[in-house]
Amino acid sequence: MKAGSKFLNAVSAVALSASVVASGAGVLVLASAPSAEAAVIRSVQVRGAQRAGEEAVRSNLTIRPGVSFSNNDIDESVRRLYSTGYFSDVRISVSGSTLVVTVSENQLINQVVFNGNRKIKDDKLQTVVQTQPLGPYSETMINADIERIREAYRAIGRDDVEVTTQTAPVGEGRVNLAFVVNEGDRTKIADINFVGNQAYGDGRLKSVIITKESGPLSFLTRKDIYSEDKLRADEDALRQFYYNHGYPDFRVISSSAELDESTNKYNITFTVEEGQRYxxxxxxxxxxxxxxxxxxxxxxxxxxxxxxxxxxxxxxxxxxxxxxxxxxxxxxxxxxxxxxxxxxxxxxxxxxxxxQGERAYVERIEVRGNTRTRDYVIRREFDFSEGDAFNQEMISRAKRRLEALGYFTKVNISTTQGSASDRVVVVVDVEDQPTGSFGIGAGYSAGGDGFILEASVEEKNFLGRGQFIRVAVGGGLDDARTYNISFTEPYFLGYRLAAGFDLFKSSTSSNDYYDYEEQGVTLRVTAPITEDLATTFRYTYKEIKYDNDGAFGGDGLPFTADDNVSYPYAAMIDEGTFVQSSISQTLTYNTLDSQTLPREGIYATITHEYAGLGGDSDFYKISGRARYFQTLSTEADLIGSIAVGAGHVVSTGDDLHVFDQFTIGGRQIRGFENDGIGPRTVDHGNPLGGTTYFTASAEMSMPMPAFPEDFGLRAAVFADAGTLYGNDVNLGTSTAQGTDMSWRASVGVGVMWASPFGNIRFDYAKPVVKEDFDETQEFRFSMANQF
CATH class of the missing domain: 3.10.20.310 (membrane protein fhac)
Structure with missing residues (x-):
C-alpha cells in the first residue's frame, strides 16, 4: 500500500466519531462519519522533480487545494505519475494542510541504437519500439520493446531471435540504450501435411494455401514464413476451395504448427473433413x-x-x-x-x-492497414457511402472488387454497431503488397530477325492512387525498334470509367527493300456493364512512314523512278507519310477464376473498328477471340483450354493499304514469326497481311512430374492452327502469293514456372502444316515479375 494511503486510512479511522477541526496542530481531522475519507489541503509541495519540474508533477495530480479528496484520488494521482514513465518511485503524504509529493526520477534516454540487426534495418526497428531519445528510461517499456522486436523478426521467419539490452551512462542522469539482436537462423517449414482429404491430393491442396514448404528459392519468395494469421487465412482458403467445388459440408477440424527446435523448422498439419460432393x-x-x-x-x-x-x-x-x-x-x-x-x-x-430486411444505415466506413494505397482508392470500390442504406450483398461485392485489384495480400470487411441501433460501422482491414512488375520477352528466328528482345516495366497502383502506368521497349539484332507508354486512370472524373492513353512508336528497316516507321496515340475509356462484362471505346491516330531510299534493284544500285522493276512497297504505295484515324469499340467478357493461372472460366473479346475520320485509310474491321478454361482432372490438377479467333476487314473507300490489313503469326500460331504467315509478294516475300483470318488453339497443362506442386512448375502440350488470306491492296506491277485459304498448324510443348522472379514460360513449337514462303520461329521465351 502506498504511504499516502496508509496515512489517510489511519487519519480516517481516528476521525470516525470526531466533529471538531483543529488547525495548526499538524493533524487533519475529518468532520463526520458519512465523509470519513474526505480531506482538504491548502497547498502542494513537490520534492525530487529536478528534470521533470514541479509543474509537470502537479499537472498529473487529481488533488487540488481547497477541494476535498479521498484515498481514490491519491491512488489515481500515483498511477498517473507512474504512467508518465519519468519516475521510478512516487510517495504522497499529508503534513498539516500540505500535500507532499516525493518522486525519484528515472534516467533519461540520450540515444537509442540497434546492434546485430541485418535483416531488419534500423529505420524499421525505430518505428517498432516505443522507447525514444529524450524519453524516460522505463524497464517496463523496454521489456515491451524487446517483445515487439521479437515479433518483427517472427514476421520474417526468425522465431529463434534473441534480444538483450545494454546501457551506458553519459552523465546528468542520461544513458545510451542499445538493443542487441542475435537474429539466429531462418525458421523454415519442413512439411505441410493434410489428414482426412480424399477428393484432392496433398499437392493440389498445397497449391491452394498461402503458406509453402521451404525450398531452395524460399529466401526469395518468403512464402515459407509461419504465422498464426497466415494459418487462419489458409483455413479460409481451404474452405472456399471446397465450397466452390461441390463440398458444402467441408470443415477444418484442426490446424497445428509444431516447431522442432533442433532443426528450427515447423511441421504444419491440417486435419479436414470433406463431406460428400453435392x-x-x-x-x-x-x-x-x-x-x-x-x-x-x-x-x-x-x-x-x-x-x-x-x-x-x-x-x-x-x-x-x-x-x-x-x-x-x-x-x-x-x-x-x-x-x-x-x-x-x-x-x-x-x-x-x-x-424487406431490417432498416440500417452506414454510419461510416473505416479503412485500416493501408500503408501505401490511399483511402479513397479503397472507398470507391463500395457502391454506398456514409448515410446510405446498408446492404450485406454490397459488402461481398466490394470485397471481391478489392481482392481483384491485386493491391492487397488480404482484404477483410467486418461490421460493428454504430452510435444507434440502426447505424452500422463498416471496417475495412487491408494489407498492401507490391504492385510493380517488370517483364522480359525473347524469341529467336533462324531465318528472320534473329534474336528478339522485349522488356517492360509497369505499376498498377501508381503512388497509391490506383493508376496504371506501363513503359515498354523492344528490338532485335536488326534495326527493328518498338516503344510504348500507357497510362490508365481507373476512376475518371469520379465515375467507374477507366480512361487512359497509349503512346507508341515502332520502326523496321530492311537494307534490301524499305524503311517503315509508325507512331501515334490511342485515347480510350472503359465502362463496366456487369461484373463480368465491360465495353471499351478507343480513338487512334497513327502516322505511318515508308522510305524507299535504302532499296536496291536487281543491278545492286538504288531504285530510281526510271527503274522498271517490281519493288513491292514502292509499287503498292507512294513513298511518304500516311495517316490513319479510327474509332473502335470492344466488348470484354471475363469469368476467369484467376488471372494468373485460370482453371475455370471464359475470357472473350470482340472488337469492331472504323477508319475514315480523315487520314488515308478507309475500312471497317471486326475481330474477336475467346478462350475457355476447364479443369479436366481435379486430382491431377489437369487444366485444359481451347481458344478460337477470327477477323475480317473490308474497304469503305478505295483499296486498302498494307497497314490496314490483318497480320498474324507467332502470337496466335506458335512456331511462326509474328508476321510469319499469310499473303506475301512473289518478288521479295514481304508480308502483305490479309483481309480475313481464323485461328484455333488447344492446350493442356499439368504440374511437372517429380516436382512438388507448390513449386509452381507446370508442363504443357498444345496445338495451334490458323489461316490468313485475302488481299485488297493494289499491288501495281507486283503479284501476291498465299492469298487463298491455306491453313497452317503447329504442335509443341511448353514449360511454365511461377518462379520467385515472375511467371516464366518456354515454348517450343514445330510447324506441321505450312507454306514454303512462311517465316518460322520455333522457340519463344517470356517472363513477367512483381517487385
Whole structure:
C-alpha cells in the first residue's frame, strides 16, 4: 500500500466519531462519519522533480487545494505519475494542510541504437519500439520493446531471435540504450501435411494455401514464413476451395504448427473433413417484397439444377437479385438462400428468399492497414457511402472488387454497431503488397530477325492512387525498334470509367527493300456493364512512314523512278507519310477464376473498328477471340483450354493499304514469326497481311512430374492452327502469293514456372502444316515479375 494511503486510512479511522477541526496542530481531522475519507489541503509541495519540474508533477495530480479528496484520488494521482514513465518511485503524504509529493526520477534516454540487426534495418526497428531519445528510461517499456522486436523478426521467419539490452551512462542522469539482436537462423517449414482429404491430393491442396514448404528459392519468395494469421487465412482458403467445388459440408477440424527446435523448422498439419460432393437440386426464388415477384427474378439465378454446388454462384445470384430489388426502390431488401438437402442422392435444392430486411444505415466506413494505397482508392470500390442504406450483398461485392485489384495480400470487411441501433460501422482491414512488375520477352528466328528482345516495366497502383502506368521497349539484332507508354486512370472524373492513353512508336528497316516507321496515340475509356462484362471505346491516330531510299534493284544500285522493276512497297504505295484515324469499340467478357493461372472460366473479346475520320485509310474491321478454361482432372490438377479467333476487314473507300490489313503469326500460331504467315509478294516475300483470318488453339497443362506442386512448375502440350488470306491492296506491277485459304498448324510443348522472379514460360513449337514462303520461329521465351 502506498504511504499516502496508509496515512489517510489511519487519519480516517481516528476521525470516525470526531466533529471538531483543529488547525495548526499538524493533524487533519475529518468532520463526520458519512465523509470519513474526505480531506482538504491548502497547498502542494513537490520534492525530487529536478528534470521533470514541479509543474509537470502537479499537472498529473487529481488533488487540488481547497477541494476535498479521498484515498481514490491519491491512488489515481500515483498511477498517473507512474504512467508518465519519468519516475521510478512516487510517495504522497499529508503534513498539516500540505500535500507532499516525493518522486525519484528515472534516467533519461540520450540515444537509442540497434546492434546485430541485418535483416531488419534500423529505420524499421525505430518505428517498432516505443522507447525514444529524450524519453524516460522505463524497464517496463523496454521489456515491451524487446517483445515487439521479437515479433518483427517472427514476421520474417526468425522465431529463434534473441534480444538483450545494454546501457551506458553519459552523465546528468542520461544513458545510451542499445538493443542487441542475435537474429539466429531462418525458421523454415519442413512439411505441410493434410489428414482426412480424399477428393484432392496433398499437392493440389498445397497449391491452394498461402503458406509453402521451404525450398531452395524460399529466401526469395518468403512464402515459407509461419504465422498464426497466415494459418487462419489458409483455413479460409481451404474452405472456399471446397465450397466452390461441390463440398458444402467441408470443415477444418484442426490446424497445428509444431516447431522442432533442433532443426528450427515447423511441421504444419491440417486435419479436414470433406463431406460428400453435392449437386444442385430444385432452384427457386420467393419474394415477399410488394411489386417484385419471384418469377421476375428467376432470370438472375446462376445456379442450375444438376450443376455442381458452387458457393460463388450462390453469392453472385444473391448480389444480382439484391441489385435488381434495390433498383426497384427497396434498398434494404435482403436475399437469403435456403438449402433443401437430400442426403440420399446428394443434391441441395436452393430457394432464394427475398424480403424487406431490417432498416440500417452506414454510419461510416473505416479503412485500416493501408500503408501505401490511399483511402479513397479503397472507398470507391463500395457502391454506398456514409448515410446510405446498408446492404450485406454490397459488402461481398466490394470485397471481391478489392481482392481483384491485386493491391492487397488480404482484404477483410467486418461490421460493428454504430452510435444507434440502426447505424452500422463498416471496417475495412487491408494489407498492401507490391504492385510493380517488370517483364522480359525473347524469341529467336533462324531465318528472320534473329534474336528478339522485349522488356517492360509497369505499376498498377501508381503512388497509391490506383493508376496504371506501363513503359515498354523492344528490338532485335536488326534495326527493328518498338516503344510504348500507357497510362490508365481507373476512376475518371469520379465515375467507374477507366480512361487512359497509349503512346507508341515502332520502326523496321530492311537494307534490301524499305524503311517503315509508325507512331501515334490511342485515347480510350472503359465502362463496366456487369461484373463480368465491360465495353471499351478507343480513338487512334497513327502516322505511318515508308522510305524507299535504302532499296536496291536487281543491278545492286538504288531504285530510281526510271527503274522498271517490281519493288513491292514502292509499287503498292507512294513513298511518304500516311495517316490513319479510327474509332473502335470492344466488348470484354471475363469469368476467369484467376488471372494468373485460370482453371475455370471464359475470357472473350470482340472488337469492331472504323477508319475514315480523315487520314488515308478507309475500312471497317471486326475481330474477336475467346478462350475457355476447364479443369479436366481435379486430382491431377489437369487444366485444359481451347481458344478460337477470327477477323475480317473490308474497304469503305478505295483499296486498302498494307497497314490496314490483318497480320498474324507467332502470337496466335506458335512456331511462326509474328508476321510469319499469310499473303506475301512473289518478288521479295514481304508480308502483305490479309483481309480475313481464323485461328484455333488447344492446350493442356499439368504440374511437372517429380516436382512438388507448390513449386509452381507446370508442363504443357498444345496445338495451334490458323489461316490468313485475302488481299485488297493494289499491288501495281507486283503479284501476291498465299492469298487463298491455306491453313497452317503447329504442335509443341511448353514449360511454365511461377518462379520467385515472375511467371516464366518456354515454348517450343514445330510447324506441321505450312507454306514454303512462311517465316518460322520455333522457340519463344517470356517472363513477367512483381517487385
Amino acid at each position: 449437386q444442385y437440386g430444385n432452384i427457386g426464388v420467393e419474394s415477399t417484397v410488394e411489386g417484385v415477384s419471384g418469377e421476375d427474378l428467376q432470370g438472375l439465378v446462376e445456379t442450375r439444377q444438376g450443376g455442381t454446388y458452387d458457393a460463388r454462384e450462390i453469392q453472385k445470384t444473391m448480389e444480382g437479385i439484391s441489385r435488381r430489388v434495390a433498383a426497384a426502390g427497396y434498398p434494404f431488401a435482403r436475399v437469403t438462400p435456403r438449402g433443401d438437402r437430400n442426403m440420399e442422392n446428394h443434391t441441395i435444392g436452393v430457394s432464394y428468399l427475398v424480403d
